[in-house]
Amino acid sequence: xxxxxxxxxxxxxxxxxxxxxxxxxxxxxxxxxxxxxxxxxxxxxxxxxxxxxxxxxxxxxxxxxxxxxxxxxxxxxxxxxxxxxxxxxxxxxxxxxxxxxxxxxxxxxxxxxxxxxxxxxxxxxxxxxxxxxxxxxxxxxxxxxxxxxxxxxxxxxxxxxxxxxxxxxxxxxxxxxxxxxxxxxxxxxxxxxxxxxxxxxxxxxxxxxxxxxxxxxxxxxxxxxxxxxxxxxxxxxxxxxxxxxxxxxxxxxxxxxxxxxxxxxxxxxxxxxxxxxxxxxxxxxxxxxxxxxxxxxxxxxxxxxxxxxxxxxxxxxxxxxxxxxxxxxxxxxxxxxxxxxxxxxxxxxxxxxxxxxxxxxxxxxxxxxxxxxxxxxxxxxxxxxxxxxxxxxxxxxxxxxxxxxxxxxxxxxxxxxxxxxxxxxxxxxxxxxxxxxxxxxxxxxxxxxxxxxxxxxxxxxxxxxxxxxxxxxxxxxxxxxxxxxxxxxxxxxxxxxxxxxxxxxxxxxxxxxxxxxxxxxxxxxxxxxxxxxxxxx
Amino acid sequence: xxxxxxxxxxxxxxxxxxxxxxxxxxxxxxxxxxxxxxxxxxxxxxxxxxxxxxxxxxxxxxxxxxxxxxxxxxxxxxxxxxxxxxxxxxxxxxxxxxxxxxxxxxxxxxxxxxxxxxxxxxxxxxxxxxxxxxxxxxxxxxxxxxxxxxxxxxxxxxxxxxxxxxxxxxxxxxxxxxxxxxxxxxxxxxxxxxxxxxxxxxxxxxxxxxxxxxxxxxxxxxxxxxxxxxxxxxxxxxx
Numbered sequence: 001x002x003x004x005x006x007x008x009x010x011x012x013x014x015x016x017x018x019x020x021x022x023x024x025x026x027x028x029x030x031x032x033x034x035x036x037x038x039x040x041x042x043x044x045x046x047x048x049x050x051x052x053x054x055x056x057x058x059x060x061x062x063x064x065x066x067x068x069x070x071x072x073x074x075x076x077x078x079x080x081x082x083x084x085x086x087x088x089x090x091x092x093x094x095x096x097x098x099x100x101x102x103x104x105x106x107x108x109x110x111x112x113x114x115x116x117x118x119x120x121x122x123x124x125x126x127x128x129x130x131x132x133x134x135x136x137x138x139x140x141x142x143x144x145x146x147x148x149x150x151x152x153x154x155x156x157x158x159x160x161x162x163x164x165x166x167x168x169x170x171x172x173x174x175x176x177x178x179x180x181x182x183x184x185x186x187x188x189x190x191x192x193x194x195x196x197x198x199x200x201x202x203x204x205x206x207x208x209x210x211x212x213x214x215x216x217x218x219x220x221x222x223x224x225x226x227x228x229x230x231x232x233x234x235x236x237x238x239x240x241x242x243x244x245x246x247x248x249x250x251x252x253x254x255x256x257x258x259x260x261x262x263x264x265x266x267x268x269x270x271x272x273x274x275x276x277x278x279x280x281x282x283x284x285x286x287x288x289x290x291x292x293x294x295x296x297x298x299x300x301x302x303x304x305x306x307x308x309x310x311x312x313x314x315x316x317x318x319x320x321x322x323x324x325x326x327x328x329x330x331x332x333x334x335x336x337x338x339x340x341x342x343x344x345x346x347x348x349x350x351x352x353x354x355x356x357x358x359x360x361x362x363x364x365x366x367x368x369x370x371x372x373x374x375x376x377x378x379x380x381x382x383x384x385x386x387x388x389x390x391x392x393x394x395x396x397x398x399x400x401x402x403x404x405x406x407x408x409x410x411x412x413x414x415x416x417x418x419x420x421x422x423x424x425x426x427x428x429x430x431x432x433x434x435x436x437x438x439x440x441x442x443x444x445x446x447x448x449x450x451x452x453x454x455x456x457x458x459x460x461x462x463x464x465x466x467x468x469x470x471x472x473x474x475x476x477x478x479x480x481x482x483x484x485x486x487x488x489x490x491x492x493x494x495x496x497x498x499x500x501x502x503x504x505x506x507x508x509x510x511x512x513x514x515x516x517x518x519x520x521x522x523x524x525x526x527x528x529x530x531x532x533x534x535x536x537x
Numbered sequence: 538x539x540x541x542x543x544x545x546x547x548x549x550x551x552x553x554x555x556x557x558x559x560x561x562x563x564x565x566x567x568x569x570x571x572x573x574x575x576x577x578x579x580x581x582x583x584x585x586x587x588x589x590x591x592x593x594x595x596x597x598x599x600x601x602x603x604x605x606x607x608x609x610x611x612x613x614x615x616x617x618x619x620x621x622x623x624x625x626x627x628x629x630x631x632x633x634x635x636x637x638x639x640x641x642x643x644x645x646x647x648x649x650x651x652x653x654x655x656x657x658x659x660x661x662x663x664x665x666x667x668x669x670x671x672x673x674x675x676x677x678x679x680x681x682x683x684x685x686x687x688x689x690x691x692x693x694x695x696x697x698x699x700x701x702x703x704x705x706x707x708x709x710x711x712x713x714x715x716x717x718x719x720x721x722x723x724x725x726x727x728x729x730x731x732x733x734x735x736x737x738x739x740x741x742x743x744x745x746x747x748x749x750x751x752x753x754x755x756x757x758x759x760x761x762x763x764x765x766x767x768x769x770x771x772x773x774x775x776x
Contacts, residue, residue, distance in 0.1 A: 158616060158716065193619070194719070216743070217722040223733040225743055243743065331742070338738050395733035401619070401721040409621035409721060419684060422618065423628045427610050480603045487604040 004332030005344040005382040006372065007239070008365075009209065011186050012039070012351035013063035013150055015464035015481075016515050020074055024284050027477055031069055032082040035128065037292060038355035039070075040116045041362040043124075043131040046140060049369055056140060056369040057381045060132065060351070061186035063146040064173045065462070067129060068515045071177070076126045083120070086292065087113045089281045093269070093293060101307040102295045108310055109293050129177060136178065142383035144184035145174040148516070152413045152463035154193035154401060155422060161436075162429040162461070164199050165523040169458065169516055171203045176518065183385045184208065188463050190241070190348075191403035191410065197232040207237035207384045209348055210399050213408055215240030217400035224395075227335050227343035229388065231396045238399045239384055244331065245347040248324060249358075256324075257358035261316040263308050264296040265357060294359075317360040321367030325376050332378055344387050418469040421460075424486045428457050429524075431493050436524035439496065449501050450521045452509050453492040459513060460485035488513075615700050615713035622692035622723045627655065628684035629700050629713060639702070639712065651702035653678050656709065657687055660717065661694040667714075675703070692723045 014034055019025040049056055069075050090110035097106040124130040135141040147153060148169035156162045167185070174182045185205045187196065192210050200208060207229065215226050215238055222230050226240030248255055256262075270282055270291040282289050296305035297313065328345060335343040354361030372379050388394075405412035414422070432454060439446050460482055468478035488509060495501045615629040640647050654677055658670035678685055689696060696718055701711040729735060 155618060158618070212743075217725060219726055220728045220730045220733070221726050221735040223730070223735050225736075225739040227739060334742065335739065338736050395730060397726075397730070401719075407621060410619060411621050411624070414618060414620045414626055416686070419626055419628070419686075422616070422626075423608075423610075423630070423684075424606060426616060427612065427614075476603075483604050483606050487606050490606065 001377060002342065002380050003336040003378045004342045004380075005387060006328055006332075006379050007059065007344050007346050007382050007384060007387065009059040009061065009186070009346070009348035010042070010351040010354070011061040011063075011146065011348060012066055013061075013146060013188075014066050014069065014352070015462050016065035016068060016149060016459060016513075018069060018072060018075055018512075018514075020512055026283055026287065026289065027474070028075070028078065029082070029289060031075060032079050033290065033292060034352055034356055035070075035079055035120070036083065036086070036113070036116050037359075038352050038362075039128055040119050041355045042351065042365075043128060043135075044115070044119065045362045045366040046131075046135050049366060050135070050138060050140060052370070054370055054373045056373065057142070057383050057386065058140065058369070059142045059144060059184065059383045061144045061146050061184075062129075062132065063150050063186075063188075064148050064170045065150065065515065067173060067177055070129050071127055072514075080117075080121065080126070083113060083117055085281055087117065089291060090293065097295075105295050105308050105310065106293075133178065142183070142385055143174075143178060144186055145170045145182040146186040147188050148173070149458040149462040150188040150464060151458070151461035152188055152191050152403075152410070152466065153196050154191050154403070154410055155413055156425065156429065156461060157193055157195055158426050159429040159433060160195060160199065161433050161524045161526065162457075163196060164202070165432075165454065165458065166461065167199050167203055167205075168523040169454075169519055171205075172518065172520060173516060189403045189405050189413070190214065191405075191413075191463075192238075192399055193401045194398065197234045197236045197238075197399075200236050201234040205236060206388060207239060209239050209241065209346065211402050211404040211408060212241050212243050214238065214399045214402040217402070218397035219400075220395070220397040222395060222397060224339055224341075224343065226346065227339065228341060228391065229344075229384070229394055230399065231394045233396055233398060237384070237388055237394065239344070239346045241348055241404065242345045245324070245328065245345055246349075248327070249347075249349060249353070256317075256320040256364065257353075257361070258298065259316055259320070260298045260300055261309070261312045262298055263294055263313060263359035264298045264305055265294065265359070267294050267296045267305055269293045269295070313360050314363055317364040318367050321364050321371055322375075324364075324368055325371055325379060329376055329378050341391055344382065412470050413463055413466040415470055417472070417475075418466040421466060421469075421482050424482075425457075425461055428460065428486055428489045428493075432457050432489075433524050433526065435493065435496055436521050437526060440522060440525065445501055445503065445506075446496060447521075448510070449492050449496050449506055451516075451519050452506060452513070453489055453496070454519050454521050454524065455513055455515055456485045456489040456492065456509070459515065460489065485513075613713060615698065615715045617696065617698050617715035617718050619718050619720055620686065622720050623688060623690045625657075625687040625689055625696060625698070625718065625720070626684070627687060627698050627700075627715060630683060631700075631712060635712060639710070643704075643710065647704075648702070651704045651710070653680055654701055654703045654709065655685060655687065656699040656701060656711075657689065658697045658699070659689075659691065659694055660697050661691075665697055665717065667711075670697075675709075677703075689720065692720050695719045 014030050017025070017027045017030060019028065087110070090106065090113050093106040094103070094110050097103040120126060120128065132141060132143060136143050147166040149166070151166045153163050153166060156166065171181060181204055183206045185200055185208045187208050187210070190209055190211045192208070192214055197208070212226055215222055215230055218230055226242055229237040229239045231237055249257070268290040270278060270289050275286070278288070279286060281291055295308055297308045299306045331345065332343060354365060358364075369381065372381060402408055403410060435450055435453060439450055442450070465478040465482045468474050492506075609630055611632055612630060613632050613635050615627060618626045620626050636648055654675050656673050656675050658665065658673045660670050663669055663671065676685065676687065687698070698715040699711045700713045701709050703709050725740070
């Protein structure tokens, strides 16, 4: 008998990285790796479960930059070029590892890459959004959106119009791809501040998520803790993350992904093989990068590593899936005795954790969803929309401003390494509002310049740049992107204001930073100005 | 002659008409292909199965230069932001005009004889009018900085900041006033909803099973409840 619900949310996001001006661009590999190692394995896993008729429900947040990149012709072509290189390397590897303890793993990679090629080109015609649409139509996935460029909203809300554009542009892109408006919204980094829900409400968003303390520290003590949503005074629902299920999967030390049988992420042949052998498959400038081919298991804490054994790793994933559900069942059974409704366990993760970082992650998730159906009748998977339909009456309380970043608030995105960006981001937003107010009746060229200015501003606001500056790796790229977009914005602002738009340069920007072709600039107009609806765009 | 002329004219007209017709037609088809091609490429990239080999660009790679952006925008402003329950961040810009005005008002040496101060007002629960703050703290800054991380150590409180100058006699003059911000809570609320009475045992489950990863948060909560642990750790960009 069912006693509670398990609500998985996978948040898929990568920053918008697209450089047509370079034939090979290092950071574009983020997308290629994520497609091969995360998105395709997840899709394959969903397909398998659908074929087995397992009625799982899962929520997937796809960020607008990711949607834009996955549907971009140039990046699709480049991905395939990348994959073909990888297949060539994997073929060489099967020969090289012949009769060694790595041979079985080499064959595994080769088969996976061929399979990925088939799934990508044949099955979903170069656009894996088609796969997600399919699972959505089948009622397995509830797809939601996220801020337009993953802007860290609490640090942008100094100009509410900037937040409104982050939300509105995202909702429009979602509607364009999926046909109707998203019910839910993933706040980038689960970062909430007062005022954000008012804007979500404007766009008919029904729910969002916060970290545990976002709900636990709400203005009034939430009756059910994080095991049922609360309503903001605006009526938008908030689901709080469950600590325990998060930790078991997230934590590198205590969590499943650190198990010694799982694949070691840090031993990649891109770094381990002699340069002469590997150089055609790394960056043309000779920069060593991860290829995705890794032969070792984590083995232990030290540097000594044993060969990966796929069979053992999958057996472990199966055990961990059982353990995860056992704990959830225990939790749900007890909560059910306390609550006058079925509890819901909110388990959100970055999608890229699965497959890319935790190689066996997609298998683990598959085992969880399958076992939940066959072996754990107490647990049912659910999406937030369905839970709200079941329990439409909820306590009203203001959630606590919070994020899921280190220490739980805004510090990761506002620290000594990145605090300088806000003086630029804020003034650019202010100027964008000014432009949108003054030029909404202007001619076609000015409209194009306005739209590009909005794109540049949005791209500069991506939380990824601040995050990378905080972590201290690839910092140059993050700084360059921030400055480049701000600089483009300021130049466009001047050109619009002084009525000398450089059309050639504008065209070049439109071609390069081509995110959001139908962007609705009126979101930047002061609150109260009539909003064009998505349909009118 | 006449017949001949008429005939030539007729042919000429026909040729012109044909040319115009063809031209129009061509323009039309040109337009339609353009209209159709764009969404197809974007949505499905149908050509994906027979990728044209990317043109072999042999041009030298341009060096990736970082564009410099101006630090000052010629706008007087003081912006206050929330970092966490205990810290705020403020940045500001003072224009030369503002500085001159100050000297005009308080004497030619006023700027150089005064020092810059951030006055941090705690305005929790009040409508701030400039002189009714619950209390304030002064932070001496230097003329060479234009941002500051401010430790307020007060969760769930409301703040406003003035950037001003203090004269040797202790007189404070406000130059810029910030927006108002509120620090987040680090604790379970003391407000209880009678219709939605909190279930203590649920709170216990959260504290019993997990020992927190965020010492700051757990320490605070421990006072009332035991430990509330927050698995706040996003491995995020493990690239």
